[in-house]
Amino acid sequence: MTKSALVLFSGGQDSTICLAYALERYARVETLAFDYNQRHKVELDCRLEILKHIPTQNREWGERLGDDHILPLPALAEIGGTSLIGAGEIKMQENGLPSSFVPGRNLLFLTYGAALAYRRGLDVLVGGMCETDYSGYPDCRRTTLDALTNAINLGMESAITIDTPLMQQTKAQSWALANEIGGAALVSLIIEHSHTCYEGERNHRHIWGYGCGTCPACKLRAQGYQEWTAA
Numbered sequence: 660m661t662k663s664a665l666v667l668f669s670g671g672q673d674s675t676i677c678l679a680y681a682l683e684r685y686a687r688v689e690t691l692a693f694d695y696n697q698r699h700k701v702e703l704d705c706r707l708e709i710l711k712h713i714p715t716q717n718r719e720w721g722e723r724l725g726d727d728h729i730l731p732l733p734a735l736a737e738i739g740g741t742s743l744i745g746a747g748e749i750k751m752q753e754n755g756l757p758s759s760f761v762p763g764r765n766l767l768f769l770t771y772g773a774a775l776a777y778r779r780g781l782d783v784l785v786g787g788m789c790e791t792d793y794s795g796y797p798d799c800r801r802t803t804l805d806a807l808t809n810a811i812n813l814g815m816e817s818a819i820t821i822d823t824p825l826m827q828q829t830k831a832q833s834w835a836l837a838n839e840i841g842g843a844a845l846v847s848l849i850i851e852h853s854h855t856c857y858e859g860e861r862n863h864r865h866i867w868g869y870g871c872g873t874c875p876a877c878k879l880r881a882q883g884y885q886e887w888t889a890a
């Protein structure tokens with residue numbers, strides 16, 4: 660174990676699993692989130708809770724966990740036009756993508772992440788991008804990430820890689836992976852502190868965690884949990 664990693668850590672279910680995965684796999688792990696005036700800052704609060712609790716789960720994780728970074732990206736809100744930034748109900752559009760899709764958001768996140776990784780001397784970007792959600796956001800697909808990796812390394816004369824442990828996982832498989840990596844303690848941490856709900860709802864606790872229970876993100880999380888526990 661010699662390589663080091665920067666985890667794109669938003670405080671959601673998937674990025675929390677990615678953080679635990681990275682702490683198992685890499686010698687030094689730093690974390691990164693973006694503040695782009697998202698509708699709900701609750702995710703940013705949740706991630707700090709998770710970072711506080713992670714070292715109590717596993718002593719080695721605590722030793723490997725390094726600095727946390729938050730980069731402001733207000734330009735995303737300036738571009739706007741989507742449900743996660745500013746007003747608007749989140750619904751499925753005719754092109755099969757939810758209205759929360761922010762065009763090119765992951766390209767920006769990964770490019771900023773690569774620049775920070777370069778400065779921090781980190782080898783690998785770890786992200787929860789997934790092709791199974793909504794048939795895959797186009798900027799989360801592996802083909803997109805491979806092309807971006809190429810562009811980044813050509814442009815920075817670097818050898819940064821992008822590790823996406825959840826790429827082919829269903830939500831049920833993600834819960835199973837969390838259990839495999841960190842057992843009941845990690846599953847419990849995800850339920851109590853990770854945030855997925857598009858509505859920013861944290862008053863209602865379900866067996867799978869907090870959320871409105873009706874937005875597309877809550878439905879996906881609940882369905883995955885039910886499938887996993889039924890298996």
Ligand code: ZN
Nearest residue numbers: 856871874877
């Ligand atoms: Zn919700």
